[in-house]
């Protein structure tokens with residue numbers, strides 16, 4: 001038996017045409033020690049994915065309705081493939097979160113969401129209670145369906161040589177249909193993938209100040225912008241920038257929290273960052289205990305000063 | 315149109331939870347419990363649809379121990395028209411998402427509802443699966459993490475949150491939706507309504523009688539606190555911060 005990894009359609013490809021999370025998911029998939037196949041949906045470049053090390057085959061389901069797929073169609077497609085696989089796995093992306101539980105119910109099996117460690121063939125570790133606790137969970141033997149927190153796994157190399165195999169997808173279900181997709185990112189790297197993330201909180205005070213204070217810093221560091229829920233709710237930043245338990249989980253090399261208190265729902269989404277910097281005027285704010293480098297300062301003075309002292313943009 | 319709203323009673327989001335002493339489960343004794351926040355959004359949306367004359371009934375359902383009755387009464391005070399308590403049979407006190415979805419399917423079919431609203435995730439287990447599983451079991455279309463909703467006849471026009479942006483969808487009724495926090499701002503229950511709700515009936519649903527194979531498929535073997543991040547340091551100036559980032563952490567050039 002083998003393992004199937006789902007590739008996001010057109011998912012933010014890097015220069016290689018392969019998203020980092022896909023390479024990380026492939027590494028996770030090696031855990032079972034059996035052949036690993038990839039499923040590429042829509043017009044996503046299947047050939048680019050043949051270079052991921054440790055992949056046997058790239059299944060390419062190129063149908064117009066899979067370019068912006070809905071859960072109904074992805075679950076039906078996977079259901080048709082599932083007999084050939086012992087494990088179906090994906091990074092914890094919107095697509096997988098949407099489609100894999102639907103698949104699991106169709107197959108009458110349980111599903112694991114956002115595993116952070118793979119302990120045995122059917123045993124996993126996953127965060128619960130906004131990452132306040134870690135649970136070791138055992139699934140019933142049989143088809144394993146799961147998403148993984150990609151940042152916990154190394155990126156597979158790109159020196160592989162897999163073959164592409166075209167497969168036929170079932171016709172569109174049609175009852176749910178994507179009519180538009182708006183992105184809020186602009187020119188910046190995508191939040192969940194960025195090497196550096198600069199996030200702001202309620203303390204920024206307005207959308208104008210959020211932008212005026214944080215954009216120069218993000219520009220200089222080539223960073224994605226993030227926000228707390230309080231900042232999003234106040235209208236300082238778009239929804240898509242929310243970092244945390246109910247927003248995006250980030251794991252950058254450098255996370256800079258600007259005027260953020262560090263509520264558990266926020267820190268749940270940043271704990272895997274390599275280096276955390278917090279700038280806050282309150283030395284007792286919870287974020288200051290979590291940060292690798294805590295600067296007690298007024299953000300409206302410290303951030304412009306930081307921009308001045310950082311190396312010029314390259 | 316009948317709407318069913320599924321609510322889970324969870325440890326309040328302000329409570330700091332710990333593992334039980336034998337690490338077999340989460341220590342819940344005495345913890346303050348609340349309606350899962352996303353389920354409040356789901357309920358609010360359903361009640362608004364009722365107030366606009368689009369929904370005829372808003373039926374809240376919760377599976378759990380006797381404590382869930384308190385949450386159901388709160389939901390009645392917030393505008394639900396009926397409440398159903400599914401008492402869980404012995405051995406199934408901790409149902410997994412598939413089990414809850416199977417039980418919900420029974421209720422949805424018995425009530426002949428045409429829209430089901432759930433939360434996008436329960437903040438205890440953070441699974442985010444039940445809505446999608448229910449949709450599959452009913453063979454209905456679904457939309458998760460819904461942040462805006464309009465109904466035009468048999469069609470739902472909605473927005474859902476996806477990474478890097480927002481997706482607009484059209485979904486045919488009957489359908490299953492899960493609510494994001496952004497969907498609306500839930501109202502607070504008024505004291506007179508809470509008092510009134512105390513006297514309203516809560517209808518039992520016999521989970522065992524449904525004769526379903528409810529697993530559970532997933533078993534929790536151990537619960538522990540994650541290793542804390544190594545403590546950091548306080549820097550005294552922006553200059554020191556830049557110096558540390560460059561030479562110690564080596565994250566900037």
Ligand SMILES: Cc1cc2nc3c(=O)[nH]c(=O)nc-3n(C[C@H](O)[C@H](O)[C@H](O)COP(=O)(O)OP(=O)(O)OC[C@H]3O[C@@H](n4cnc5c(N)ncnc54)[C@H](O)[C@@H]3O)c2cc1C
Pocket residue numbers: 200201202203227228229230231242243244245246247248259260261262263264265266269279280281282285297298299300327351352437
């Ligand atoms: C179910 C649920 C889910 C949630 N999910 C999320 C989530 O995913 N992500 C998330 O972020 N939140 C989430 N929250 C909200 C979370 O609990 C907090 O309310 C939120 O993170 C607080 O945002 P904040 O740090 O911007 O604001 P506050 O907590 O108000 O903190 C502001 C901070 O700014 C500092 N400050 C003020 N002025 C200055 C200044 N001039 N200079 C320096 N420092 C200053 C203050 O000292 C304070 O520490 C969720 C809540 C619930 C109930």
Ligand SMILES: Nc1ncnc2c1ncn2[C@@H]1O[C@H](COP(=O)(O)O)[C@@H](O)[C@H]1O
Pocket residue numbers: 320321322323350352353375376377378411414431432433434435436437439440441442443444445
């Ligand atoms: N025991 C339960 N009773 C009623 N509804 C539930 C229960 N468990 C989960 N749900 C619903 O399913 C949603 C998603 O839960 P989950 O898939 O566990 O994250 C919740 O927000 C509730 O709407």
